[in-house]
Amino acid sequence: MALEVEGLEARRGRFRLYVERLVVNSVVAVVGRNGSGKTTLLDAIAGFIEARGRVVACGRDVSRLPPHKRGLAYVQSTPIDPPQRVGSFLRAVARLHGTEGLVDEVASRLGVSHLLDRWRGLSTGQKQLVNLAAALLARPCAFLMDEPTSHLDWVNKRAFNDVVKRLGVPTLYVTHDPLEALYVADMLCVMEEGRLTKCIEKPTDAASAYRAAEEFALKLFKGIL
Amino acid sequence: MTDAVKAVAASTAALLALLLLALPLVFLSAPPPGFVESFLFTAAASAAAAGGSLLPGLAVAMAARRGGAWGALGMVLYVPALVPPTSVGVLLLAAFSTPRLLCGDCPLSQFVSAWVVNQPLGVLLAMWVMALPVAYSIYDGALREERAEAFFRSLGFSGLRLLVLTAMSLREATLSAALFAWLRGFGELGVLLVFANYPYAASIYIYNAWLIYGVGPAIGASLAVVAAALAVGYAARRWLSR
Numbered sequence: 001m002a003l004e005v006e007g008l009e010a011r012r013g014r015f016r017l018y019v020e021r022l023v024v025n026s027v028v029a030v031v032g033r034n035g036s037g038k039t040t041l042l043d044a045i046a047g048f049i050e051a052r053g054r055v056v057a058c059g060r061d062v063s064r065l066p067p068h069k070r071g072l073a074y075v076q077s078t079p080i081d082p083p084q085r086v087g088s089f090l091r092a093v094a095r096l097h098g099t100e101g102l103v104d105e106v107a108s109r110l111g112v113s114h115l116l117d118r119w120r121g122l123s124t125g126q127k128q129l130v131n132l133a134a135a136l137l138a139r140p141c142a143f144l145m146d147e148p149t150s151h152l153d154w155v156n157k158r159a160f161n162d163v164v165k166r167l168g169v170p171t172l173y174v175t176h177d178p179l180e181a182l183y184v185a186d187m188l189c190v191m192e193e194g195r196l197t198k199c200i201e202k203p204t205d206a207a208s209a210y211r212a213a214e215e216f217a218l219k220l221f222k223g224i225l
Numbered sequence: 226m227t228d229a230v231k232a233v234a235a236s237t238a239a240l241l242a243l244l245l246l247a248l249p250l251v252f253l254s255a256p257p258p259g260f261v262e263s264f265l266f267t268a269a270a271s272a273a274a275a276g277g278s279l280l281p282g283l284a285v286a287m288a289a290r291r292g293g294a295w296g297a298l299g300m301v302l303y304v305p306a307l308v309p310p311t312s313v314g315v316l317l318l319a320a321f322s323t324p325r326l327l328c329g330d331c332p333l334s335q336f337v338s339a340w341v342v343n344q345p346l347g348v349l350l351a352m353w354v355m356a357l358p359v360a361y362s363i364y365d366g367a368l369r370e371e372r373a374e375a376f377f378r379s380l381g382f383s384g385l386r387l388l389v390l391t392a393m394s395l396r397e398a399t400l401s402a403a404l405f406a407w408l409r410g411f412g413e414l415g416v417l418l419v420f421a422n423y424p425y426a427a428s429i430y431i432y433n434a435w436l437i438y439g440v441g442p443a444i445g446a447s448l449a450v451v452a453a454a455l456a457v458g459y460a461a462r463r464w465l466s467r
Contacts, residue, residue, distance in 0.1 A: 067375070068379070081396065
């Protein structure tokens with residue numbers, strides 16, 4: 001099961017995106033500066049903007065399908081408010097995809113079981129986890145994540161990314177934080193001016209680099225520095 | 226908040242309160258008979274019109290965000306807000322006069338005469354037309370901030386369920402749209418005067434009260450409407466800030 005993109009071309013105003021080939025088998029992070037085309041890439045793959053080229057998900061060409069038939073769950077940077085009680089919402093998504101039996105398991109896995117009766121007053125981090133739970137229950141071929149932790153504090157960011165790493169579903173993860181990309185992804189791609197200029201496997205020494213940064217952040221949080 | 230902002234805010238509110246509440250009290254007298262019926266009818270009709278404007282307003286806002294020809298759809302919804310309400314009334318009247326022009330006394334023109342022009346359904350239709358730009362513009366603003374539609378579509382939702390889920394997710398926008406669309410319908414005069422002046426909506430009732438009974442009874446009815454609108458606005462504000 002993978003997400004494959006070939007010859008993807010899209011325009012947003014005068015901006016042009018072109019991706020020759022991208023294969024997402026695990027967690028692939030796309031890093032780049034503001035305006036480099038990261039969100040446009042996700043929008044084009046998800047079908048929210050017109051694009052030419054091929055998008056293959058779960059082995060089928062979904063390029064001509066509308067977004068709701070592509071099997072690509074799109075988690076946004078600003079978490080979406082659940083439209084009803086969390087439990088009712090998750091069950092509504094599960095009913096649509098025949099995953100009713102998984103609601104409790106997914107809620108427990110993502111640590112949102114205690115939120116099932118809640119509707120309002122969720123924190124941003126809780127909302128994002130609920131969004132991810134709903135996306136999981138949609139049994140997607142792949143996840144598209146657009147800076148999903150940009151509104152989360154450091155602790156929630158870490159917790160969210162730990163969940164993403166364990167999903168076992170191909171995930172295209174857009175971020176402009178290279179450290180986060182190192183932590184969450186197995187492959188890192190760089191986007192510049194609408195093109196993926198390079199994609200590299202995560203270097204083996206990246207984990208130690210991340211741990212050093214994490215220790216620094218922990219000290220900062222605890223006021224040791 | 227700076228002192229200048231405080232001064233401008235306080236003086237603006239004080240001026241409006243003076244002009245619309247305090248000074249008119251000098252002439253206050255009881256509203257003429259039929260006020261309660263007219264008030265309740267207007268409240269119910271504008272609530273129905275506001276409710277009916279939400280999903281169409283959201284649908285057009287979602288479509289208009291795709292740009293191109295879809296963007297022009299949004300401009301159509303702004304027409305009732307851009308032209309004088311009396312023009313909207315004249316245009317509606319002309320539109321509903323075409324059946325008689327085309328087919329004489331046929332069942333369709335009989336239906337229009339019996340059920341639409343100067344009838345409760347006509348009042349509802351007029352209020353709905355005026356409520357649409359309000360609902361559309363509020364949802365248009367909300368959709369710029371959030372990408373709820375993209376999220377729900379990617380989960381597999383489409384059609385009416387997508388609209389309902391998006392409206393429920395954007396609950397602050399939905400409540401604001403419902404409230405302001407209701408207020409817009411409630412206060413409408415121009416369209417109703419031309420297209421559907423019976424049963425009497427509150428605005429026509431107040432206009433008639435002024436013509437027939439003078440300033441005092443019209444002020445009594447007006448201030449009662451002001452009190453109701455303030456109460457609804459206050460309740461909505463409390464709910465939104467919870």
